[in-house]
Amino acid sequence: xxxxxxxxxxxxxxxxxxxxxxxxxxxxxxxxxxxxxxxxxxxxxxxxxxxxxxxxxxxxxxxxxxxxxxxxxxxxxxxxxxxxxxxxxxxxxxxxxxxxxxxxxxxxxxxxxxxxxxxxxxxxxxxxxxxxxxxxxxxxxxxxxxxxxxxxxxxxxxxxxxxxxxxxxxxxxxxxxxxxxxxxxxxxxxxxxxxxxxxxxxxxxxxxxxxxxxxxxxxxxxxxxxxxxxxxxxxxxxxxxxxxxxxxxxxxxxxxxxxxxxxxxxxxxxxxxxxxxxxxxxxxxxxxxxxxxxxxxxxxxxxxxxxxxxxxxxxxxxxxxxxxxxxxxxxxxxxxxxxxxxxxxxxxxxxxxxxxxxxxxxxxxxxxxxxxxxxxxxxxxxxxxxxxxxxxxxxxxxxxxxxxxxxxxxxxxxxxxxxxxxxxxxxxxxxxxxxxxxxxxxxxxxxxxxxxxxxxxxxxxxxxxxxxxxxxxxxxxxxxxxxx
Numbered sequence: 510x511x512x513x514x515x516x517x518x519x520x521x522x523x524x525x526x527x528x529x530x531x532x533x534x535x536x537x538x539x540x541x542x543x544x545x546x547x548x549x550x551x552x553x554x555x556x557x558x559x560x561x562x563x564x565x566x567x568x569x570x571x572x573x574x575x576x577x578x579x580x581x582x583x584x585x586x587x588x589x590x591x592x593x594x595x596x597x598x599x600x601x602x603x604x605x606x607x608x609x610x611x612x613x614x615x616x617x618x619x620x621x622x623x624x625x626x627x628x629x630x631x632x633x634x635x636x637x638x639x640x641x642x643x644x645x646x647x648x649x650x651x652x653x654x655x656x657x658x659x660x661x662x663x664x665x666x667x668x669x670x671x672x673x674x675x676x677x678x679x680x681x682x683x684x685x686x687x688x689x690x691x692x693x694x695x696x697x698x699x700x701x702x703x704x705x706x707x708x709x710x711x712x713x714x715x716x717x718x719x720x721x722x723x724x725x726x727x728x729x730x731x732x733x734x735x736x737x738x739x740x741x742x743x744x745x746x747x748x749x750x751x752x753x754x755x756x757x758x759x760x761x762x763x764x765x766x767x768x769x770x771x772x773x774x775x776x777x778x779x780x781x782x783x784x785x786x787x788x789x790x791x792x793x794x795x796x797x798x799x800x801x802x803x804x805x806x807x808x809x810x811x812x813x814x815x816x817x818x819x820x821x822x823x824x825x826x827x828x829x830x831x832x833x834x835x836x837x838x839x840x841x842x843x844x845x846x847x848x849x850x851x852x853x854x855x856x857x858x859x860x861x862x863x864x865x866x867x868x869x870x871x872x873x874x875x876x877x878x879x880x881x882x883x884x885x886x887x888x889x890x891x892x893x894x895x896x897x898x899x900x901x902x903x904x905x906x907x908x909x910x911x912x913x914x915x916x917x918x919x920x921x922x923x924x925x926x927x928x929x930x931x932x933x934x935x936x937x938x939x940x941x942x943x944x945x946x947x948x949x950x951x952x953x954x955x956x957x958x959x960x961x962x963x964x965x966x967x968x969x970x971x972x973x974x975x976x977x978x979x980x981x982x983x984x985x986x987x988x989x990x991x992x993x
Contacts, residue, residue, distance in 0.1 A: 517535065517536050517799075518533070518534065518535055518570045518572070518798070518799075519533075519534040519535075519574065519796060519797070519799035520532070520568065520572065520573040520574065520795055521534075521573070521574050521575070521790075521791040521792060521793070521794035521795030521797075521798070522573045522574070522575040522576075522651075522791070522794070523576060523664065523788070523790050523794060524555070524559075524576060525551075525578075525749060526551070526690070527550065528548050528549060528551055528558075529548070529551065529555070529558055529559055529562055530547075530548045530787075530791040531546070531548070531549075531791070532545065532546055532774075532784055532788060532791050532795045533546075533566070533568065533795070534796070534799060536799065540777075541774075541777045541778070541799070542777065542778045542779065543774060543778070543779035543784070545566050545568075546779070546781055547565060547566050548562075548788075549561055549562035549565075555650065556653060559650065559651075559653075560653070560654050563654040563655070568656075570824075571655055571656050571657050572656075572798070572820070572824075573651065573656050573657070573658060573659065573798070574658070574661075574662070574794040574795065574797055575647065575660075575794065576662055576663060576664040576790070576794065577639055577643055577644070577647055577661065577662075577663060577808070579689070579692075581639055581643040582637055582638065582663045583639075584635060584636065584637055584663060584665060585636040585638070586633055586634070586635050586636075586706070587605060587633065588631070588632070588633055589631075589633055602634075605634070605636065606636075609621060609636060609638055613638070618642075619641065620638070620640070620641060620644050620809075621636060621637070621638050622636070622805065623637070623805060623806065624666050624804040625805075626702075626703045626704060626705075626706070627704065628697070628704040628705050633706075635666065635706070637665070637806050637808065639661075639808050644661060644808055644809070647661060648661075657817060657820070658809060659798050659801075659817050659818075660794070660797060660798060660801070660806075660807045660809070661808040662794065662797075662806050662807060662808060664790040664793070664794060665694065665706075666703065666804050666806055667790060667793035667794045667796075667797050667804075667806075668685075668687055668747065668790040669685060669696055669703060669793060670796040670800075670803060671771075671788075671789050671792035671796060672685060672698075672701070672745065672789075673796065674774050674775060674776045674777050674796075675772065675774075675775040675776060676775075676776060678701070681699070681700065682698070682699050683698050683699075683745060684696065684697055684723075684727060684744050684745065685746075685747065685771065686720060686723045686745070686746045686747070687746075687747045687748070687789065688719055688746065688747070688749070689711065689748075689749050690711075690749060691712040692708060692709065692710065692711050692712070693709040693710075693711040693719050693723070694706060694707065695709060695723050695726060707726065709722060716746075716748060720744065720746060720768060721761060723744060724759070724761040725761060727744070727766075744767075744768045744769070745769050745770075745771045746769065746770055746771060747771040747773075747786050747787075747789035748786060748787060749787050756770040770786050771786055772784075772785075772786065773785075773786070773788050773789045773791075773792035774792050774796075818912075819912060902921070902930070902991055905952060905954055905955070905991070906930075906932070908948075909945060909948035909949050909952060910945065911941050911945055911948070912941070913936055914934060914936045914941045914944075914945050915935060916932055916934040917934050918932075918934070919931070919932055919933070926992070927990050929988070929989075929990055929991075930990070930991055931986065931987075931988050932987045933984075933985070933986050934984075934985055935982050935983065935984055936983045937981070937982060939963065939983050941983075942960070942963060942983055945987070946960055949987065954991055954992050955991055956989065956990045956991075956992070957988075957990045958987065958988075959987065959988050960985065960986075960987055961986050961987070961988055962984070962985055962986035963983060963984075963985045963986075964984050964985075965981060965982070965983060965984075966981075966983065966984045
């Protein structure tokens with residue numbers, strides 16, 4: 510599954526009836542890393558427990574994805590008709606929302622969100638519904654500890670996203686059984702994409718009984734695809750109660766199924782330990798914050814979502830994107846190679862230049878050594894100058910970027926007193942690309958601004974979500990010259 514990159518940080522805050530769980534993910538280049546995994550039991554009020562957790566993890570990033578409790582949300586799964594066009598799809602959604610509001614005593618004081626999925630020729634839509642009071646109370650809770658919700662959800666769809674970084678799970682046909690307190694959900698996925706979701710009653714059952722019931726459903730083929738490959742893992746299992754029961758392989762109907770306890774974010778690097786099986790939902794919400802195009806379930810209002818995205822864009826400037834950290838690290842490595850030292854970071858380029866000058870003085874009587882150190886000093890100074898020019902150029906370009914535009918690549922070629930720059934990126938509107946071009950053309954330092962590529966991107970090139978993924982993007986390439 511190909512995931513479109515959107516944001517730099519993702520923090521999942523999963524609030525259950527027994528504890529509050531926290532996972533902080535950060536993107537470095539093309540890989541993810543776990544910064545924090547923590548859990549605070551609900552020994553008293555939710556406000557006090559969350560305050561203790563936040564005081565302990567000390568987040569430097571206020572934007573989080575979180576959930577409402579199961580008793581605060583209602584979920585409806587509705588079969589999809591055949592849509593001739595997007596206008597018909599929109600009218601169908603409005604009609605379903607009207608029906609839901611009518612069934613809830615005609616209340617308009619509701620937040621309704623949805624998620625589409627398809628299985629062959631059949632499609633379904635999950636509607637997630639919550640009251641305005643529940644949404645408002647959750648936002649007030651987060652605000653009391655300095656946090657801002659990016660996404661407010663039920664966690665039902667999101668828990669499958671923590672599996673996308675498990676190579677055994679993300680490829681081919683796989684099934685995930687999530688066992689909650691009273692209800693279990695059996696997910697059927699293909700290459701990490703949800704194709705079916707079946708609610709199961711878990712009240713009064715042991716985890717083993719619910720696993721056997723799920724395997725029986727898989728064998729019958731009545732609710733999932735007819736053929737289940739026993740050569741693959743038969744069933745991945747996640748629970749809200751870690752270590753309560755052992756998840757083991759078992760034989761059902763003459764077939765042996767390999768039942769595996771799911772480890773969320775299995776292939777993601779971490780220096781703080783890996784999250785346990787009960788962090789599945791929490792990890793999925795953190796992943797969704799990094800990749801919001803995975804689904805459209807968000808109980809926050811549309812205007813509020815736009816406002817929060819703008820706040821994130823201000824905080825995550827171009828210098829915190831993919832290109833700048835890698836470029837800065839590369840400059841550090843080059844300077845360290847010139848000096849012959851291997852150290853963790855470059856703290857002060859000026860101090861290191863002076864160290865080289867001191868070494869030149871110490872070997873002043875040795876002509877060959879003196880020449881070698883002089884060359885190193887000149888190289889170090891040039892690298893420092895290049896980093897200064899590069900940072901200045903990044904600041905100039907960063908001021909021209911409108912909302913709805915992000916860069917995916919950058920190439921700079923130095924030519925005497927100026928540099929030739931090639932920018933590549935994506936936008937959700939051709940108008941935003943035009944605005945970017947206008948900003949660049951009116952920047953004194955830049956000249957010869959040209960748009961060399963502007964194409965609509967096929968859905969399959971960005972993500973594989975079928976015909977219901979309606980996030981058209983524009984791929985562009987701009988070239989210009991920059992004065993030193």
